Every structure is written in C-alpha cells, then in structure tokens.
Amino acid sequence: MSIAKAITNAMSGLTATARGTQTVAANLANVMTPGYARRDVVVTAQTVGGGVRVDGIARVVNASLLSESRLSASSLGEATARHAFLSRMEGVVGLPGGSDALSTALTEFKTALGSAAARPDDEIRLAQVVGSASTLADRLNAASGAVQAARGAAQEDIAADVAVLNASLERVAYLNARISILDADGKDATPLMDERQQVIGRIAEIVPVQEVQREAGKVALFTSEGGVLLDGSLPARLGFQGAPHVTADQVVGSPLQLLTLNGTPLSSGQMKLFAGGSLAANFAIRDELAPKLQAELDDMAFDLHQRLADPAVDPSLAATDAGLFTDRGARADAADLVGLSGRLAVNAAVDPAQGGALWRVRAGLQAASPDPVGRTAVLNGLVDALGAVRPPQPGSGFEGNGTMANRFGTIESRVSARRVEAQADLAVRSTRHSTIASSLMAEGVDSDAEMQRLLQYEQAYAANARVLRAVDDMINQILRM
Structure with a gap:
C-alpha cells in the first residue's frame, strides 16, 4: 500500500x-x-x-409496527369518542336511585299523586302534583336537549376533523416534494421525514391510514378501506357543511350532510371508505347512536302521555283531548313522535301560572266544577295508570308488558349497559395501542446500543x-x- x-x-x-x-x-x-x-x-x-x-x-x-400503531390509534380515537358520548348520556338519563335520574323524577311524581289522593282537598298537595309533573317533563325535555346538543357537538367535531385532515394532507404533499428535492441533491432529508411521520400520525387518529412508499422518498396515503388520500402531488380534498344546531327531526339528506370528496358528495355506502377513527365515530354519534336514544326517550314519553290521557283514567276527557301531559298543549300523535320527549309539557289546565286551576287535577281536566272536594277517583286512576302492567305502544322499541317505572328503568339500564360496553371496548383498544406504542418505542433509539x-x-x-x-x-x- x-x-x-x-x-x-x-x-x-x-x-x-x-x-x-x-x-x-x-x-x-x-x-x-x-x-x-x-x-x-x-x-x-x-x-x-x-x-x-x-x-x-x-x-x-419498523414499517409494519408503525402501520399497526397508526391503525390502533384510529381504533382508539373511535372508541374514545363513542365512550365520551355514552358517558354523557348516562349522566343525562341517570342511574336508578340517583337524584338526577329520570326514574327518580317519575317516583317523586307518583308519590305526589298518592299523597294528593289521600287528601284531595289539600291544594298544597295538588300543587306538589303539578310541580313534580313539571319536573318530570323538564327532565325529559333536558334529556332530549342533551341528545340533540351531542349531535350538534358531533357535527362540529366532524368539521374540525375534516379541517385537520385537509391541512395535514396538504402538509404531507409539501413534505413529499421537499424530500424529493433533497434526495435528488444528495442532502439529508431525514428531519422532514420525521415531521411527515408525525403529520401522518395525526391523520391516523381521524381515519385509518396506510402508507405506501413511492420513488424519491415520497409516500402515498390510502385509508384502510381503499380510499385515496394522497397519491401524487395533489392530496384529496374532503368537504363538509353542517350547522352546530341539530334538531331531533333532522336526518341525513334532510338536511344533514355527509362528506364530499374532491367536490363530489359521498353516498352512505361510500362513507365506508372512511370507516374507523374519530371521524367515523362522530358520524355514528350524529346519525345512529344519538337518534336511537332520542327514539327511546320519545317512546317512553308517549307511553307516559297515553297512560294519563285515557278517558278510563279521567272520565272528563274525550278521545281527542290531551291528558295531564301534552305535546305543546295538544294531544300527542303516534305519527309524530320524533322529538316528543323534548316537547312534553304539563297541561296548562292544571297550572295556575298558565291560567289553569289546581282542582282540575282532582276533578278532571275538563270538569266543569271543583266539587266535591273529597273526590279521589281521578287521582287514584292516575296512580293506577302509572303502575299498570301494559303492553308497549305499537311501534315502540320496548318489549314485553311493564309499568311506567319499568319503561324508565329499561332506558336507564340500556344506556348504562352501552356505556359499560363502550368502556370495556375502550380499555381493550387502549391497552393494545399502549402495547404497540411501547414496542415501537423499543424499536427506536436504544441509549445503551x-x-x-x-x-x-x-x-x-x-x-x-x-x-x-x-x-x-x-x-x-x-x-x-
């Protein structure tokens, strides 16, 4: 040498x-x-x-481990959104025996009726009946309002997810171009690759994403169901329009909207391309989970309304008259149940604040005279109607015969069971994500090595x-x- x-x-x-x-x-x-x-x-x-x-x-x-980490992040994001919604709804509906539970309001109403039946001449007790009935209606109204507020919040979250997704895809496209230039010049592009990995991680929390390597250090991005997010220099452009206020009667297409992809509206079937992640969870809350709970609350409100509007309970009522509870002053119609729990109100005929008279609780809503003051038939009839074991209303989501307390308990148990199931699912997905994240960290920098x-x-x-x-x-x- x-x-x-x-x-x-x-x-x-x-x-x-x-x-x-x-x-x-x-x-x-x-x-x-x-x-x-x-x-x-x-x-x-x-x-x-x-x-x-x-x-x-x-x-x-480790490309395969990184891909698994992103998929687990999407799965965790979906489970987190669902669990958060169901936890809020459990707080709104309440647990049996809880001071804020719907069933507690029903129990207090039934107790007030029993007390008034023992002393029908006592206007204080009659006032307690009207007050507890108003409280029950208010609780149902509040529950319905909370469901619609959750739908509105989900709609706002969808808009936020779409904005983050579009900005992130544009950033990945820009980083692709810069990395390609540095690669052609023989310069170190690894810092930009690190940034790109972080940006793709943010995308993965919104939709499940798969990364495919392209020439010159570039990457293409697809959803796990095959939707193209970025393949080339121009990223896909998602669009969404929606007001933050959602009402019970609003459904997809009238007027609620789905996503648009590069200006083209997606159908319900095409939305499966973006299944998984927080975006899909928010659509599920808005279009499935919340409407399902709303329908259950409406069925329960209609059962309550029908039991107390029966002429057999209050002989002063005609077949078309509203009972103690009304649909904004009118008799509820089985063909217009959507949102009934949010419209339920105490009949103005028994509310002194609305020009009514307390004695109508005792004598009957359409009675001509308050006498005799010792009459108990209507009050006892109301108590019996609440405790009667009856079949569910036609078309409702209830099964089997039951009392009004059974109906309220069924809703509370369903909501609680859904929350428990969502919590268990969240725990599983969280553990899996933590395990993969730990493995990915172990694959990273080893200080000893x-x-x-x-x-x-x-x-x-x-x-x-x-x-x-x-x-x-x-x-x-x-x-x-």
Whole structure:
C-alpha cells in the first residue's frame, strides 16, 4: 500500500467516524422526541482509490409496527369518542336511585299523586302534583336537549376533523416534494421525514391510514378501506357543511350532510371508505347512536302521555283531548313522535301560572266544577295508570308488558349497559395501542446500543488516527535520510 493510499483510507475513515459520532449524538438527543426515527450512517467501501464513502443517513423504522400503531390509534380515537358520548348520556338519563335520574323524577311524581289522593282537598298537595309533573317533563325535555346538543357537538367535531385532515394532507404533499428535492441533491432529508411521520400520525387518529412508499422518498396515503388520500402531488380534498344546531327531526339528506370528496358528495355506502377513527365515530354519534336514544326517550314519553290521557283514567276527557301531559298543549300523535320527549309539557289546565286551576287535577281536566272536594277517583286512576302492567305502544322499541317505572328503568339500564360496553371496548383498544406504542418505542433509539456504537466509533477514530501518525513518522524518517 502506498503512503498516499494509506492517507486516503485513514482520512475517509475519520470522516465516516465523525459523521457516525454526529448521528449517535442526534439519536441520544432525540430519544424521547415523538416521530423521531433512529439514524444510521450508510457507509460503503470504495473499490477505486480505497477507503470508505458515506452514502447518506438512513432512518431505521419498523414499517409494519408503525402501520399497526397508526391503525390502533384510529381504533382508539373511535372508541374514545363513542365512550365520551355514552358517558354523557348516562349522566343525562341517570342511574336508578340517583337524584338526577329520570326514574327518580317519575317516583317523586307518583308519590305526589298518592299523597294528593289521600287528601284531595289539600291544594298544597295538588300543587306538589303539578310541580313534580313539571319536573318530570323538564327532565325529559333536558334529556332530549342533551341528545340533540351531542349531535350538534358531533357535527362540529366532524368539521374540525375534516379541517385537520385537509391541512395535514396538504402538509404531507409539501413534505413529499421537499424530500424529493433533497434526495435528488444528495442532502439529508431525514428531519422532514420525521415531521411527515408525525403529520401522518395525526391523520391516523381521524381515519385509518396506510402508507405506501413511492420513488424519491415520497409516500402515498390510502385509508384502510381503499380510499385515496394522497397519491401524487395533489392530496384529496374532503368537504363538509353542517350547522352546530341539530334538531331531533333532522336526518341525513334532510338536511344533514355527509362528506364530499374532491367536490363530489359521498353516498352512505361510500362513507365506508372512511370507516374507523374519530371521524367515523362522530358520524355514528350524529346519525345512529344519538337518534336511537332520542327514539327511546320519545317512546317512553308517549307511553307516559297515553297512560294519563285515557278517558278510563279521567272520565272528563274525550278521545281527542290531551291528558295531564301534552305535546305543546295538544294531544300527542303516534305519527309524530320524533322529538316528543323534548316537547312534553304539563297541561296548562292544571297550572295556575298558565291560567289553569289546581282542582282540575282532582276533578278532571275538563270538569266543569271543583266539587266535591273529597273526590279521589281521578287521582287514584292516575296512580293506577302509572303502575299498570301494559303492553308497549305499537311501534315502540320496548318489549314485553311493564309499568311506567319499568319503561324508565329499561332506558336507564340500556344506556348504562352501552356505556359499560363502550368502556370495556375502550380499555381493550387502549391497552393494545399502549402495547404497540411501547414496542415501537423499543424499536427506536436504544441509549445503551448507541453508547456501544459511540465506543466503536471512538476505537475506529483512534485506529485511523494511528495510521496517520504512522504515515507521518514514515515521512519524517524519509526526510531525515
């Protein structure tokens, strides 16, 4: 080996070890940085001229584990949104025995009726009946309002998810272009790749995403169901329009909207392309979960209305008259039940604040006279109607015969069971995501391994330095000859 070749080999070795040392330092400095992938120096031996050449810096990423992490993030985002909604609804409906539960309001109403039946001449007790009936109606109104507020919140969350998704896709497209330019220039693009990985992670929380490598360091993005998000220089553009206020009678298409993709409205079937993630969960809340609970509340309100509007309970009522509870002053119609729980109100005929008279609770809503004051038939009839075991109203979601308390208990137990099921599902998905995230972290920067690599670079540096020192000694010896 010539002296010149020895110098070339040693100098290239020193350059490679210096670059490797910098890489190790960067790895250790970013050991806890989200989205950072471990770097490795790519070195090849030069066949002509000798020595080694630094070909670049490689990001070391477990692609399959990263893909699983993104899918688990989408799954966790969906479960989190569902659980949050069902937890709120459980708080609105309440648990049996809870002070704010719907069934507690029904019990207090029934207790007030029983107390008034014992002393029908006592106007204080009659006032308690009207007050507890108003409280029950208000609780049903509030529950219905909370359901619609949750639908409105879900609609706002959809708009926010779409905005984040569009901005993130544009950012990935921009980073693709920059990475491609740096790759063509032979420059280090790994910091931009780290940023791109973080941006794709944000997308994955909204929709399940699959990454496909393209030329020059670019990536294409697809949903797990095959929807194209980005494949080329122009990302897909999602659109969504929706007001934050949603009413019970609003459904998809009248006037609630689904997504648009590049300006084209998607059908319900095409929405499956974006299944999974927080976006799909919010659509499910708006279009499935909340309307289902609303329908159950409306069925329960209609059963309550019908039991107390029966002429057999209050003989003063005609077949078309409203009972103690009304649909905004009128008799409820089975053909117009949507949103009934939000419209239910106490009949103005018994409410002094609305020009009514308390004695009508005792005598009958359409009675002509308050006498005799000791009459108990109507009050007892109301108590019996609430406790009567009756079949469900036609078309309702209830099954089997039951009392009014059974109906309220059924709704509370259903809501609670759904929340428990959602919580269990969230726990499973959270555990899976944590496990995958831990595995991904373990695949990242290992500080012990990096320190070992640093020692190897130190040894290599020392070896190359010794070669240069030996060459220097040889040249000095030759010059002294």
